[in-house]
Amino acid sequence: xxxxxxxxxxxxxxxxxxxxxxxxxxxxxxxxxxNKNYLAWYQQKPGQPPKLLIYWASSxxxxxxxxxxxSGSGTDFTLTISSLQAEDVxxxxxxxxxxxxxxxxxxxxxxxx
Amino acid sequence: xxxxxxxGPTLVKPTQTLTLTCTFSGFSxxxxxxxxxxxxxxPGKALEWLAVxxxxxxxxxxxxxxxxxxxTKDTSKNQVVLTLTNMDPVDTATYYCAHIRRVGGNSNVLFxxxxxxxxxxxxx
Numbered sequence: 001x002x003x004x005x006x007x008x009x010x011x012x013x014x015x016x017x018x019x020x021x022x023x024x025x026x027x028x029x030x031x032x033x034x035n036k037n038y039l040a041w042y043q044q045k046p047g048q049p050p051k052l053l054i055y056w057a058s059s060x061x062x063x064x065x066x067x068x069x070x071s072g073s074g075t076d077f078t079l080t081i082s083s084l085q086a087e088d089v090x091x092x093x094x095x096x097x098x099x100x101x102x103x104x105x106x107x108x109x110x111x112x113x
Numbered sequence: 114x115x116x117x118x119x120x121g122p123t124l125v126k127p128t129q130t131l132t133l134t135c136t137f138s139g140f141s142x143x144x145x146x147x148x149x150x151x152x153x154x155x156p157g158k159a160l161e162w163l164a165v166x167x168x169x170x171x172x173x174x175x176x177x178x179x180x181x182x183x184x185t186k187d188t189s190k191n192q193v194v195l196t197l198t199n200m201d202p203v204d205t206a207t208y209y210c211a212h213i214r215r216v217g218g219n220s221n222v223l224f225x226x227x228x229x230x231x232x233x234x235x236x237x
Contacts, residue, residue: 001176038216040223049209049227050160055216061225093160095223100173102222104160
């Protein structure tokens with residue numbers, strides 16, 4: 001199975017500041033045949049299901065604010081919140097869909113400093 | 114508009130069998146490429162994929178739990194049913210069903226719409 005390791009586990013950030021979350025994969029999730037990285041990011045607020053934010057490592061889901069961005073390729077990926085808002089307090093998960101079984105990172109909790 | 118909702122018991126005893134139903138709308142499991150998956154999340158912990166059912170009866174299961182799972186569908190009712198045998202307290206979790214976005218083959222499982230989840234507690 002592909003193992004995804006996120007860092008940090010917890011991230012205190014001041015309102016308006018940048019938040020950066022990392023996700024490292026145990027093997028590449030890049031398909032050279034279509035030049036795509038099979039990596040997604042989800043946001044989960046307390047008591048709610050995960051919400052898809054980013055797919056193909058950097059494509060924003062419809063309706064997701066542009067302060068959320070994804071980057072990276074191969075085995076190293078980053079989710080960036082450019083200016084943290086109060087409503088962004090949540091746990092963020094990465095997920096690979098390169099192969100079955102799909103696997104998730106352990107999650108990063110973003111909180112207000 | 115795609116929606117999904119999980120239903121079933123919220124409390125089961127150890128060794129019992131859990132049956133969860135995912136009732137969905139906005140898509141059909143008879144349409145090419147469509148799939149529904151199950152994911153669970155123990156309290157305060159990470160997400161764990163369990164199983165997926167596709168329009169063409171291609172069912173896939175988590176290797177670590179495969180012997181305990183069965184996933185079936187009733188296309189006339191727009192439902193997918195997950196059965197998990199020999200429940201244990203470590204199976205206590207919120208169980209989600211989710212729609213799978215077609216992004217490649219059946220091995221490429223990306224969840225775009227999720228149900229609200231159902232918390233299942235395993236306790237005697």
